[in-house]
Amino acid sequence: MKNLKTIVFAIAFLGTILAASAQRTVVRVYPKHGTVVTKVIKPKVVVHKKTNFYFADGIWYKARGKKYVVCAAPTGIKVRKLPKARSVVVVNGRKLYKYRGVWYKKRGKHFIVVTV
Template sequence: MKNLKLVLIVLLMLGGISQATAQRKVVKVYPKHGTIVTKVHKPKIIVHKKVNFHFSDGVWYKPQGRRFVVCAAPIGVQIRRLPRGRKVVMLSNGRKVYKYKGVWYKKKGRGYVVVTV
């Protein structure tokens, strides 16, 4: 009986240790183009060719009344900073570009411009 209690206590302790050391992974799911949302978290409003776009966490939105529609990044639009998690890609022609959520950017002056690759 004492051995059974000892085994159970050891198993509980090991289970607690394994839970404490387990890595937690956060998976973000980003909306598809055409998805309608009611709120955008801390958007940057960017005007491009007289059209307002809202840019938040690498996702581009167009206002539609009181809602927002997820859209493709407008080619040629300039932003000041890229979101965290962007990837640096060296093209075969030696050009350095940045990729984030399927959108390609290149450095231009103090900002970044959406380009096609």
């Protein structure tokens, strides 16, 4: 009987640990501006006011030599696609899209960075 109680306790304990780990939430935040990275996976080049910006997974970069520096999303810049994890929010009657703290509005086939 003592062994049965030990086994039941062990199963309940492991179940609690597994349930707690299954409830983890991953929060994607925009990296700090000025962060330097050496590699960006499949960036899209977007030219805005004669400056090249690189866009990958919702993060905006500028090139510095062979590296990339995280920068603020320039207001008015257009992108064709946003990641599917974006949020749709209605602000003052306007339908806006938010991803990693950057706000976009849809105009035609493009998403344009706006300030809210």
